[in-house]
Amino acid sequence: MANSLASKTFTALSDLHPNMANLKIIGIVIGKTDVKGFPDRKNIGSERHTFSFTIRDSPTHFVNATSWGSEGYIRSLSDSFRVGECVIIENPLIQRKELEREEKFSPATPGNCKLLLSENHSTVKVCSSYQVDTKLLALIYLPVKESRDFYSLGDIVANGCSLDGRIINVLAAVRSVGEPKYFTTSDRRKGQRCEVKLYDETESSFAMICWDNESILVAQSWVPRDTVIFASDVRISFDKFRNCMTATVISKTIITTNPDTPEANILLNFIRENKETNPLNDEIDSYLKESVNLNTIVDVYTVEQLKVKASQNEGKADPFYGILYAYISTLNIDDDTTTVVRHRCSGCGYVVNESSSTCTACNKDCLEFKSVFLSFHLLIDLTDHTGTLHACSLTGGVAEETLGCTVNEFLAMTDEQKTALKWQFLLERSKIYLKFFLSHRARGGLRISVLSCKLADPIEASRNLSRQGKI
Structure with missing residues (x-):
């Protein structure tokens, strides 16, 4: 000593x-x-x-x-x-x-x-x-178990329900750490929950749930895509709601952060080498209408306030939501339609690589099995008196509702009709519901998705802008 x-x-x-x-x-x-x-x-x-x-x-x-x-x-x-x-x-x-x-x-x-x-x-x-x-x-x-005594995430997924209820060891990298959620049970006991997303060379995303405050405190110190953990004695369960396997931290669990073992060092090198280029599923695209009750989103922001809010949320996995009264300042729907309409895999919703006819997310030959559909895939700019939010994602059913036409109806339009449609929205103030969430593939590390976009009622917009929501 x-x-x-x-x-x-x-x-x-x-x-x-x-x-x-x-x-x-x-x-x-x-x-x-x-x-x-x-x-x-x-x-x-x-x-x-x-x-x-x-x-x-x-x-x-x-x-x-x-x-x-x-x-x-x-x-x-x-x-x-x-x-x-x-x-x-x-x-x-x-x-x-x-x-x-x-x-x-x-x-x-x-x-x-x-x-x-x-x-x-x-x-x-x-x-x-x-x-x-x-x-x-x-x-x-140093892990408390032998450094080679662990399941890869791919092994867990492959074994599926045969591991349901088993207590095993896991070596994985941290993809994201959610914010703790606090709740009160029916018998008035206070509880908390935090979801950590893990990944390794074999699996792009795997959920681990922490229910106790001590493990949540440890998890909050992890740096996404730069931390490896060895979790000894976690419980593996089949989540019927999500239809997938998950891990749960229990009272037996000991978690070693950035373990000094050959196996952990190999994984750490892998995640660092692939931090920028790894085509992991950073987020679930909102090609289907988000299952978010818009009535629960009440905070009104300016663009400037949203940028500050986003910087405060940097590194946090959980999304935040807000309402913006702004103009669509960029809406390139009269460009080449390949940038506006994309093929998506009906199995997972991701954009299909049309040159190889392969879905990169679930590795299915989607075009061969005709399991694709056409979907709007737009990036728009939103501007108010305080600034501009660039490259906001407007996709799927939300885009159809915003433009007032289906993909097939849009594809049947002439260039002049598409330009006329664009000018119905440019420089008209809209009421826009937005979702912000972490994405290492998006500009600035944050992805902005439009949940709803409709022309704003002038009186409502004026009233809300006069008492803009506080951050």
């Missing part, structure tokens, strides 16, 4: 055995659960609170620690340290763990002991990283 800790005598986790007393242990926190409350059987009507964490002091040894006590004590103790910090534990009670019961809900550990922390006798202190040996700090980058 560094000089400030060198004089202290610590008991190694490998030397623990039940009923040892007056111990001092140092380790790095590699996992942690949320605080939970339970009815106190000894004091009817009151609750006892608890939380657990896992510490490690060597590549081969780590142990679970649990603390019980009053709500104030437990919450204060839990808030005093995070995953990745080193702690010194004094006077823990060493108990023999009950393998079958405890490892069903807690991380599997190599030894036969666990730590129990008492409110009256035990203490936990956080060490400054400057005080700690770098070898101890480096343990945060």
Whole structure:
């Protein structure tokens, strides 16, 4: 250890055995659960609170620690340290763990002991990283499972429902991290949820769900397309609603961020080399009308405010929505129709590579099976008195509603009719509902989709512009 800790005598986790007393242990926190409350059987009507964490002091040894006590004590103790910090534990009670019961809900550990922390006798202190040996700090980058013991995302998808309910290890890159969603259950318990999208060389997008605050805090630190994780003991489930496999972080899960293993380094090199060119499905195109209730979108912005809002949302996966009263300043529908109307795969909605007759998203020969359809594919500019939003996507049914014609009707028009249609919209103020979401393939890293665009009522527009929505 560094000089400030060198004089202290610590008991190694490998030397623990039940009923040892007056111990001092140092380790790095590699996992942690949320605080939970339970009815106190000894004091009817009151609750006892608890939380657990896992510490490690060597590549081969780590142990679970649990603390019980009053709500104030437990919450204060839990808030005093995070995953990745080193702690010194004094006077823990060493108990023999009950393998079958405890490892069903807690991380599997190599030894036969666990730590129990008492409110009256035990203490936990956080060490400054400057005080700690770098070898101890480096343990945060070592997975708790053998580095080759994992499923690729492609393997999970290929095995499908045969893995439903299984607990496995996953090595993957982080594609995006959603914003935490907070909710209250029917029995008034507060909860949270965060969805992380993963990918690797074998699968372009795979959902991992975090339900506890501790794993969500860790996930919020991940940099999309620049972070690799080794998630040990995640639960794999078949999501009937989405009709796909998903992973869930559970109380047994230990996640290692940017693990220092050969397999992780290969994946990290892959994602960095392909960051700009990898044709991953960055977003689901809105070729079908979005299933968004426009009545729920109420915030009115100017272009300038939307640009500020977008910059504040940089790096966040969840979309945001807004209303804009603006002019369509660019609407090139009287150009070559190949830039206006595209073939799309009816299986997934993505634009079909017509030269190869292949859908790049689902790798089906769409034209051969006639599973394509024609769809508007427009990029328009929107302008108000504060600026311009460039390359906003106007596609599918929304484009048909906006232009007032179907694709086939449009294709039957003469050039003069298309130009006349364009001038019905240019320089006329419209009420436009917009969706903004992260896309590494879009200009500025953000994709803007039009959800609805109709000529604005002048009185309504004037009233709303006079009290423009705040960011």
